[in-house]
Amino acid sequence: MTILSKTITAFGGILLAHACYSAQEHSALHSLRVATAASLTSSSTVANSLPIDVVIETIVATFIILLGLVLGTRPLRPIQWRVWAGKIEREGEDGFKDNNGEVNKDYMGNPFNFIESRPNFVDIRKQRKEFAEWVRTGGGGQSTR
Amino acid sequence: MAQVPVQTIHRDPQLFYWILFPITIVMILTGILRHYATVLMASAPKKLDQKTTREQRSLLHGMQVRSSFHALSKRSFNSRRDALITAYESGAYLKDPERKGQPPANPMTDPSSMEGMMGMMKNQMAMIIPNTLIMSWINAFFSGYVIMKLPFPLTIKFKSMLQAGVATKDMDPRWMSSISWYFLCIFGLQSVFNFILGNDNAASQMAQQMGQMGPQTAQMFGPGVDPNKQFLAEAENIAVVDHYSVLDGVEDRLLEGIRV
Amino acid sequence: MAPSLIRSPVQLPPAEALAISQQAPAILQSAPSAVSSSILSKEKSELWIEYENLILSCLRTGDERAAHQCLDRLVTRFGEDNERVLALRGLIKEAEAQNNGELEKVLKEYEEILSKNDSNIPIMKRRIALLRSMGRVSDAASALVQLLDFSPTDLEAWSELSDLYFSQGLYPQAIYAMEEVLVLAPNAWNVHARLGELQYMAATASGAGNGAYQKQMAEALKRFSRSIELCDDYLRGYYGLKLVTKRILKDSAKPTKQTDDGDFSLPDTRTIERLNELATAKLAEIIRHSSANDRGWRGYNAAEVAAARELLSEDASSDIKR
Numbered sequence: 001m002t003i004l005s006k007t008i009t010a011f012g013g014i015l016l017a018h019a020c021y022s023a024q025e026h027s028a029l030h031s032l033r034v035a036t037a038a039s040l041t042s043s044s045t046v047a048n049s050l051p052i053d054v055v056i057e058t059i060v061a062t063f064i065i066l067l068g069l070v071l072g073t074r075p076l077r078p079i080q081w082r083v084w085a086g087k088i089e090r091e092g093e094d095g096f097k098d099n100n101g102e103v104n105k106d107y108m109g110n111p112f113n114f115i116e117s118r119p120n121f122v123d124i125r126k127q128r129k130e131f132a133e134w135v136r137t138g139g140g141g142q143s144t145r
Numbered sequence: 146m147a148q149v150p151v152q153t154i155h156r157d158p159q160l161f162y163w164i165l166f167p168i169t170i171v172m173i174l175t176g177i178l179r180h181y182a183t184v185l186m187a188s189a190p191k192k193l194d195q196k197t198t199r200e201q202r203s204l205l206h207g208m209q210v211r212s213s214f215h216a217l218s219k220r221s222f223n224s225r226r227d228a229l230i231t232a233y234e235s236g237a238y239l240k241d242p243e244r245k246g247q248p249p250a251n252p253m254t255d256p257s258s259m260e261g262m263m264g265m266m267k268n269q270m271a272m273i274i275p276n277t278l279i280m281s282w283i284n285a286f287f288s289g290y291v292i293m294k295l296p297f298p299l300t301i302k303f304k305s306m307l308q309a310g311v312a313t314k315d316m317d318p319r320w321m322s323s324i325s326w327y328f329l330c331i332f333g334l335q336s337v338f339n340f341i342l343g344n345d346n347a348a349s350q351m352a353q354q355m356g357q358m359g360p361q362t363a364q365m366f367g368p369g370v371d372p373n374k375q376f377l378a379e380a381e382n383i384a385v386v387d388h389y390s391v392l393d394g395v396e397d398r399l400l401e402g403i404r405v
Numbered sequence: 406m407a408p409s410l411i412r413s414p415v416q417l418p419p420a421e422a423l424a425i426s427q428q429a430p431a432i433l434q435s436a437p438s439a440v441s442s443s444i445l446s447k448e449k450s451e452l453w454i455e456y457e458n459l460i461l462s463c464l465r466t467g468d469e470r471a472a473h474q475c476l477d478r479l480v481t482r483f484g485e486d487n488e489r490v491l492a493l494r495g496l497i498k499e500a501e502a503q504n505n506g507e508l509e510k511v512l513k514e515y516e517e518i519l520s521k522n523d524s525n526i527p528i529m530k531r532r533i534a535l536l537r538s539m540g541r542v543s544d545a546a547s548a549l550v551q552l553l554d555f556s557p558t559d560l561e562a563w564s565e566l567s568d569l570y571f572s573q574g575l576y577p578q579a580i581y582a583m584e585e586v587l588v589l590a591p592n593a594w595n596v597h598a599r600l601g602e603l604q605y606m607a608a609t610a611s612g613a614g615n616g617a618y619q620k621q622m623a624e625a626l627k628r629f630s631r632s633i634e635l636c637d638d639y640l641r642g643y644y645g646l647k648l649v650t651k652r653i654l655k656d657s658a659k660p661t662k663q664t665d666d667g668d669f670s671l672p673d674t675r676t677i678e679r680l681n682e683l684a685t686a687k688l689a690e691i692i693r694h695s696s697a698n699d700r701g702w703r704g705y706n707a708a709e710v711a712a713a714r715e716l717l718s719e720d721a722s723s724d725i726k727r
Contacts, residue, residue: 085594086637092704112593114561115586119461120492120530121565123538124500127465134419195524199555206557206588213591218624218669221584392627396672399630400679403637403687 002072009068015061022054085110152317160292164323168283172330175275176338186267196240200372203238207379215391222388233380236373280327287323295319417462425462429471432459433478453479460493464500472497491518492527499535508539526556530565537569545569560589567603576607594636601628601645609652623669625649630680640691640705643684644713650681651720685720688713 027050078084088110096107193201207229214222232238291308299307299318306328307321417425432455456475463472476497479490495511502508515532518525529552536545549566553559567582583600590596601624608621626649632642654677671677694702695710 081592082635082637085635086639088704089636089640090638090704091701094701094703110595112590112595115564115590115593115596116599118561118565118568120527120561121534121537122461122496123534124461124464124496125502125538128467128500131419131422131465131467192522193524195555198524202556202558209558209588213588216587216591217584221581225588392624392631392669395627395630395634396676396680399634400676400683402634403683 005068005072007068008071009065012061012064012066012068015057015064019054019057019061022057023050026050026054152320154291154294154320156291160290164287164290164292165326168287168323168326169330171279171282172327172334173337173341175279176334177341179271179275180338180342183268183271186271187264200238200240203232204372204375204379207233207376207383211379211383211386214386214388218390218392219388222386222390226383226386229383230380233376233383236376238376239373276331280324283324283327290323291316291320292323292326293321295321419465422462422465425459426466426468426471429459429463429468429475433471433474453482457489457493460497464497469497469501472500488525488527491525492531495528495531495535499531499538505539508535511535512539524555526552526559530562533565542569542573557585558589560586563589571603574610576603576610579603580607592635594632594639594642597628597632597635598639598641598645601625601632601642601649604628605645605649605652619671620669622649622653623671626653626671626677626680627669638687638691640688640709640713643687643691644709644716646680647684647688647716647720650677650684653677654681685717688717692717 078087092109093107210222210225210229217225294317295307297319301318304316304318307318307325308316456479460472460475463469463475476490476493479487479493483490485491495515498511498514499508502511512532512535515528515535518528519532529548533545533548533552536542536548546566546569549562549569553562553566556562563582563585567579567586570576570579570582580600580603583596583603586596587593587600604621604625608618608625626646629642629645629649633639633646636642653671654674691702691705692710692714695705696714
């Protein structure tokens with residue numbers, strides 16, 4: 001998906017650059033012609049009309065770039081509470097990765113988890129004992145909560 | 146209509162280097178200076194004693210109960226409602242219950258509220274003083290020249306803004322003087338400051354003005370507000386809540402909504 | 406992969422805590438030790454949260470040296486007198502204390518700090534946790550109630566109070582405290598599920614009369630339903646729903662007459678059966694996807710899935726017997 005979107009965006013970019021170049025060339029030629037016609041009064045109305053094909057090319061290029069960018073965005077986030085919450089529960093970190101496989105910075109897990117884990121009330125001595133116990137019983141085997 | 150011939154003014158290119166750049170650099174540097182001055186002058190948020198915290202949080206608690214009553218069953222809500230209303234009406238949560246009913250102290254004599262006002266004054270000063278200084282500096286040194294031409298056409302209305310200090314009637318409004326460059330800098334350097342100083346910097350005055358507009362919780366517990374009246378109003382609000390619970394018929398909603 | 410440091414490490418299983426604390430030297434090295442006040446280096450607020458969490462995990466795995474280093478950095482940034490720094494320092498002392506005498510000394514220090522500043526909430530919380538850890542539960546409860554009296558909007562403290570009462574078997578009080586949490590966070594699906602669990606346990610505990618039993622079962626049922634409504638495919642919610650409906654169906658007690666004093670009453674048997682079927686089907690689906698490790702179903706806790714499987718197999722075997 002990402003390669004496709006990148007190719008489309010790059011193609012659109014080339015098209016747009018070409019359109020710009022055409023427009024520039026056209027206006028340069030046009031102003032040259034006006035200058036040779038030597039009309040001093042109309043010198044401010046240089047290059048008023050671009051050829052229709054350049055205009056069309058510009059518009060088409062814009063839309064192609066848009067298409068490429070839209071294809072390249074990551075999936076939209078759920079906006080319904082229960083869908084969002086369900087995604088957190090069901091997919092865990094997997095559901096919040098971007099295209100590069102990195103977990104989003106603002107992913108917090110269940111934002112209400114702290115209500116039950118209560119980090120400010122942590123009983124550190126009990127945790128240490130449990131950890132020592134876990135090490136003694138050959139930790140790294142299975143982990144239980 | 147006859148074409149207006151394009152005005153060309155021959156300027157010394159040195160103007161560009163000796164006016165445009167200095168003004169911009171000075172503006173950026175003052176912005177940074179202002180940021181750090183504000184950080185230094187900022188007084189630490191005032192410690193609230195237990196009584197004040199209790200007063201404020203009890204009120205907040207009442208509001209929470211009122212706004213999320215639907216999460217409770219009717220019985221739990223009613224018991225909370227009764228408890229809160231009696232406590233509010235008897236003034237049990239007030240900082241000093243014996244002063245109940247008296248008018249609030251004059252905020253001018255209350256030292257705690259004076260401090261808040263001083264803080265605001267300091268912020269205002271940090272904004273006004275550098276601006277005045279720079280403006281007079283620009284007016285003294287660079288007034289009266291045209292320094293650049295904007296690359297887009299403008300209507301005549303902009304003339305007074307952009308050509309302040311240049312009293313020429315027929316000049317195209319695209320030409321701008323140094324004082325208008327200064328104004329452009331004031332409004333346009335916002336993102337530069339964001340880039341240099343991070344998002345919540347004190348240099349961007351626009352943000353400060355925005356902050357002043359939205360009255361936040363500070364306003365709610367600000368000086369001159371009678372907490373007893375707030376409590377009584379809240380008691381009334383809680384009393385009129387028409388209770389329903391989200392738990393009513395939740396199983397039917399579940400069976401309707403979820404298909405296996 | 407070690408879990409993110411931004412989140413609180415308290416509930417992590419030991420293996421992951423170990424992974425985090427093994428990262429500590431690398432993190433301490435990569436971040437600058439002194440706070441530079443130059444314009445170019447931007448301060449990241451996440452860094453300080455990372456340090457706090459690092460302290461927690463390091464203390465848990467017994468790496469006090471790294472914990473002290475993290476604390477030193479927090480001190481250079483926020484100063485000795487910062488409330489949270491004080492609490493963290495106390496936490497380290499608690500962890501290092503060898504015997505009860507030293508714990509008493511830490512407790513004394515907490516009380517001293519509180520006598521100077523009686524609205525220092527982090528220290529109050531540490532003191533309560535320490536009291537509870539030392540087994541002085543009633544002292545902890547009264548201190549907690551005092552904290553909640555002047556700060557009734559503290560979710561964490563209400564939840565701790567609920568847990569404290571629950572550990573003492575005082576279900577009504579535990580339920581009341583949990584409802585306070587719900588008032589402050591009405592959409593927290595795990596709190597709804599927790600309240601459902603509390604109601605269920607209160608109902609099944611001996612000593613509940615028939616009327617109270619039915620009422621509590623009904624509310625447990627509704628709480629679990631609500632938690633599922635707030636969160637699609639919520640394993641804990643479905644597990645609870647299954648448990649409650651199974652129990653109600655087994656009792657097959659006739660619903661008591663409709664009362665209108667604000668209590669919930671059980672829905673009719675048909676609805677309960679359908680809820681039971683729904684929960685069974687959903688649990689089976691979750692177990693199937695989760696054990697196949699399907700994409701998009703990997704967030705569940707393995708232990709919870711195993712428990713659900715057990716519940717379902719129990720159900721199946723009882724079906725065969727019948």
